[in-house]
Amino acid sequence: MKSLSTYIQQRLTLQLGLLILLIVGVVFSIFLSYVFYQTRRYAKQQAINHATLVLDTTELHINAIMDEVEAATTSMEPLILEHLNPDSLLAYSRRMLEQNPDVLGFTIAMEPDFFPERGRLFSAYSLRKGNSIVTINENNYEYFERVWYKTPREQQKGYWPEPYIDEGDGVLTSSEYNYSYCKPLFDSRRRIIGVLCTDMLLKGISEAVTKIDAYPNSSAIMLSHDGRYIVHPDTAKLVRETIFSDPDPQAQQDVIRLGQSMLAGQSGMQQMIVDGQDAYVFYRPLKRTGWSIAIVCPASDIFHNYYQLLFSVGTIISISLIILLILCYQSIRRSIIPLNKLALQTQHITEGHFEEPLFPSQRQDSVGRLQNSFIRMQQSLHKHISEIRRINDEMEKRNQELVRASQLVQEADQQKTAFVQDISHQIRTPLNIINGFTQVLSADYHGIPDNELSDIITRMRSSAKSLNHITRMLIVSSTTDSERLNGEHTTFSCNALCQEAISSIIPMNPDTVNISVKTDLPDDFMIHSDREALLFILGELLNNANKFTQQGSITLACSQTDTQTVTFAVSDTGIGIAEGDRERIFTQFTKVNNFTEGIGLGLSLCQRTATMLGGDLVIDTSYQEGSRFLLTIDIPNSHI
Amino acid sequence: MKEKNYRLTRFDSLSAQIVLWVGGCSLATFVVVFLSMQYYDLPCFPIVLAVISLLILLVVCWHIVAYYLRPLGLLADSAQRMAEGHHDERVPDSGHKDEIGQLQNNFVVMQHSLSDYISDMQQKREALSQQNEKLQAAYEQAKEADRVKERFLSNMTEQMTRSVGSITTLTETVCNDYKNLSRADMVKLQIQILNDTETVTLLLQKMLDAK
Numbered sequence: 001m002k003s004l005s006t007y008i009q010q011r012l013t014l015q016l017g018l019l020i021l022l023i024v025g026v027v028f029s030i031f032l033s034y035v036f037y038q039t040r041r042y043a044k045q046q047a048i049n050h051a052t053l054v055l056d057t058t059e060l061h062i063n064a065i066m067d068e069v070e071a072a073t074t075s076m077e078p079l080i081l082e083h084l085n086p087d088s089l090l091a092y093s094r095r096m097l098e099q100n101p102d103v104l105g106f107t108i109a110m111e112p113d114f115f116p117e118r119g120r121l122f123s124a125y126s127l128r129k130g131n132s133i134v135t136i137n138e139n140n141y142e143y144f145e146r147v148w149y150k151t152p153r154e155q156q157k158g159y160w161p162e163p164y165i166d167e168g169d170g171v172l173t174s175s176e177y178n179y180s181y182c183k184p185l186f187d188s189r190r191r192i193i194g195v196l197c198t199d200m201l202l203k204g205i206s207e208a209v210t211k212i213d214a215y216p217n218s219s220a221i222m223l224s225h226d227g228r229y230i231v232h233p234d235t236a237k238l239v240r241e242t243i244f245s246d247p248d249p250q251a252q253q254d255v256i257r258l259g260q261s262m263l264a265g266q267s268g269m270q271q272m273i274v275d276g277q278d279a280y281v282f283y284r285p286l287k288r289t290g291w292s293i294a295i296v297c298p299a300s301d302i303f304h305n306y307y308q309l310l311f312s313v314g315t316i317i318s319i320s321l322i323i324l325l326i327l328c329y330q331s332i333r334r335s336i337i338p339l340n341k342l343a344l345q346t347q348h349i350t351e352g353h354f355e356e357p358l359f360p361s362q363r364q365d366s367v368g369r370l371q372n373s374f375i376r377m378q379q380s381l382h383k384h385i386s387e388i389r390r391i392n393d394e395m396e397k398r399n400q401e402l403v404r405a406s407q408l409v410q411e412a413d414q415q416k417t418a419f420v421q422d423i424s425h426q427i428r429t430p431l432n433i434i435n436g437f438t439q440v441l442s443a444d445y446h447g448i449p450d451n452e453l454s455d456i457i458t459r460m461r462s463s464a465k466s467l468n469h470i471t472r473m474l475i476v477s478s479t480t481d482s483e484r485l486n487g488e489h490t491t492f493s494c495n496a497l498c499q500e501a502i503s504s505i506i507p508m509n510p511d512t513v514n515i516s517v518k519t520d521l522p523d524d525f526m527i528h529s530d531r532e533a534l535l536f537i538l539g540e541l542l543n544n545a546n547k548f549t550q551q552g553s554i555t556l557a558c559s560q561t562d563t564q565t566v567t568f569a570v571s572d573t574g575i576g577i578a579e580g581d582r583e584r585i586f587t588q589f590t591k592v593n594n595f596t597e598g599i600g601l602g603l604s605l606c607q608r609t610a611t612m613l614g615g616d617l618v619i620d621t622s623y624q625e626g627s628r629f630l631l632t633i634d635i636p637n638s639h640i
Numbered sequence: 641m642k643e644k645n646y647r648l649t650r651f652d653s654l655s656a657q658i659v660l661w662v663g664g665c666s667l668a669t670f671v672v673v674f675l676s677m678q679y680y681d682l683p684c685f686p687i688v689l690a691v692i693s694l695l696i697l698l699v700v701c702w703h704i705v706a707y708y709l710r711p712l713g714l715l716a717d718s719a720q721r722m723a724e725g726h727h728d729e730r731v732p733d734s735g736h737k738d739e740i741g742q743l744q745n746n747f748v749v750m751q752h753s754l755s756d757y758i759s760d761m762q763q764k765r766e767a768l769s770q771q772n773e774k775l776q777a778a779y780e781q782a783k784e785a786d787r788v789k790e791r792f793l794s795n796m797t798e799q800m801t802r803s804v805g806s807i808t809t810l811t812e813t814v815c816n817d818y819k820n821l822s823r824a825d826m827v828k829l830q831i832q833i834l835n836d837t838e839t840v841t842l843l844l845q846k847m848l849d850a851k
């Protein structure tokens with residue numbers, strides 16, 4: 001039960017469908033309750049009208065029968081009065097039966113001693129026995145105190161006594177239930193001279209009443225004055241039982257109430273249980289006899305159409321509600337399919353996936369609107385978040401770049417320090433040589449052999465040159481980039497520059513290496529540039545070549561590539577540079593071979609300087625015999 | 641749940657369908673009941689009553705569907721506001737467990753998670769921006785220091801160049817004329833060279849100290 005309610009709580013379709021069903025059901029119930037209430041009232045009224053009509057008809061019918069009896073009885077009166085003698089009375093009594101086949105018996109009972117010759121009593125009595133009629137004088141039958149004789153005599157008018165069974169006080173007895181009409185016989189002076197009594201079989205009236213068929217299952221009863229059943233569907237109850245002797249204690253009160261109403265001569269309707277069934281009893285008195293007739297109509301008959309209607313309407317409503325439930329269920333189910341997708345999508349977004357595409361809905365309802373809003377939201381979120389991400393990424397990149405730049409600046413600083421250390425170290429050797437030898441020469445050089453002296457001089461000159469080169473390197477490297485850009489440019493001869501560069505180096509292997517200048521340019525070819533810087537680059541390149549070339553040649557070639565550029569090529573036939581190292585040699589402090597002297601800063605400084613002068617320094621990779629460096633310099637409006 | 645002013649005017653195909661079904665079924669039922677009452681020879685109900693019942697039914701059903709679908713409108717509005725850039729938009733928790741309730745609850749979770757995510761991102765952005773400023777300042781400072789140092793070195797180098805030039809010239813003189821010069825002149829030259837050498841060494845020492 002709990003799981004079912006949870007199940008329904010989780011299904012919108014069922015919830016909504018059942019709720020709608022409930023509401024429709026309630027409204028239907030209210031509406032139909034009213035309709036059925038009205039219909040039931042109508043059916044009841046119809047039944048009352050119908051029953052009243054039937055009762056009226058029945059009463060008329062019974063009256064007709066009784067009228068006939070009365071008429072037959074009355075018609076005998078003049079004949080009897082005309083021929084008042086015992087024999088003719090017997091004959092009339094017989095004739096009555098002959099003339100009226102319905103009459104069971106006829107009695108002409110005379111006052112005591114009316115015919116003294118026949119004794120005290122005289123009653124001419126005819127009775128139908130089978131097909132024959134028996135007529136006797138019941139002179140030993142004491143009838144004066146009998147109800148049928150006494151009452152009409154006292155009332156002086158016709159009287160219908162209670163039905164009875166003649167159990168045979170008289171000579172002739174009838175074994176059937178019958179009823180009688182008794183009428184006093186008056187002579188011409190209106191004195192009662194006897195009583196006429198016509199006996200009828202109860203069957204006649206009983207049949208008339210039983211014939212009432214107000215409804216297929218209705219039955220009729222008739223009560224006498226004292227409540228005995230004159231007509232009853234159960235013949236065993238006839239005459240012997242009264243309405244008050246019903247043994248059923250449940251029904252007793254209703255029955256007693258009914259009996260009292262009926263015996264009081266009222267007419268009306270009463271609802272009660274009869275034989276375990278709900279029934280309506282319609283009753284009315286028969287005015288002539290004081291008897292009362294009632295029709296017992298089962299409710300199922302009275303409300304037959306009503307019940308039929310109830311049944312068919314119930315069926316119709318059930319079908320219609322089931323159809324409604326199915327339709328609603330389908331509609332709701334179809335309309336909430338996208339909701340499940342959206343719920344999943346929402347979960348996706350929660351997990352951080354913003355890009356999952358959704359197709360816009362064509363529907364105009366809440367679900368479609370939600371879906372479209374959702375798509376717009378998703379797109380906006382996607383845009384917003386990727387924007388933030390992009391900004392963050394950029395910022396992160398910029399920060400990393402800043403860190404790297406700061407590191408570079410620091411490195412450059414360290415390099416400068418290292419460079420200065422290196423320079424201060426390098427510069428000591430030539431200084432010491434110069435100082436030492438100057439001291440030697442200023443003291444006493446006469447004891448020194450000539451060849452040693454010339455060696456000293458050579459070494460002093462060489463030291464002076466290397467001192468110059470180191471200083472130039474220092475100048476170039478300490479010149480800030482901005483200073484170099486705006487540096488003092490002078491106009492000078494290109495060939496003279498090349499000669500100076502060559503003369504600034506001291507050949508290491510003067511015997512095996514030929515150092516020369518090869519120029520394509522005229523001596524008056526002038527260029528406008530930073531002379532010191534160019535001199536430094538060429539000197540450094542030549543120094544390198546000098547260092548790494550054991551034999552062969554070192555050539556400084558100079559040519560004009562086009563109107564705008566001049567190229568200096570420094571070629572040697574030395575050990576060359578391995579292909580893998582070519583990239584690295586321009587990096588600061590890189591020495592291809594750690595054992596070679598030098599201050600690793602050279603080439604990178606050269607390249608930087610060349611770039612600053614608006615030129616470029618590259619390795620000629622096509623040159624195979626050693627290494628060749630190409631320095632290209634822009635010469636804007638320079639020559640001559 | 642607390643808001644009562646859900647919109648009823650908004651056309652919704654589901655409401656319309658439901659109302660159509662309810663109306664159709666009820667009408668059919670009423671007609672069949674009417675006909676069967678005629679068939680069973682019973683007096684017919686007043687048509688006005690049926691019409692009133694039908695109207696009540698339709699209105700109530702319309703309201704109920706609208707009530708059930710109200711969270712969808714709420715969510716749609718919220719999604720729309722989020723699309724317009726209100727990322728801290730909040731939808732209340734749903735007390736229901738049905739599909740719409742689940743959607744609403746998922747939506748609430750999503751909004752929380754999104755809001756957290758976005759504020760995280762923004763915090764990160766601020767942190768990065770602060771870091772950027774600091775780094776920029778540090779970079780500028782380093783560059784400035786570098787420039788100062790460079791200028792200093794340049795200055796020192798210039799002074800040193802003069803001394804080195806002097807040494808080179810004197811050395812050349814010594815090399816060329818040592819034979820012709822008097823001892824006193826030679827000693828003078830030697831002392832000059834020594835002085836210049838000391839100047840160079842001093843300048844280099846300064847440069848080394850400057851780091």
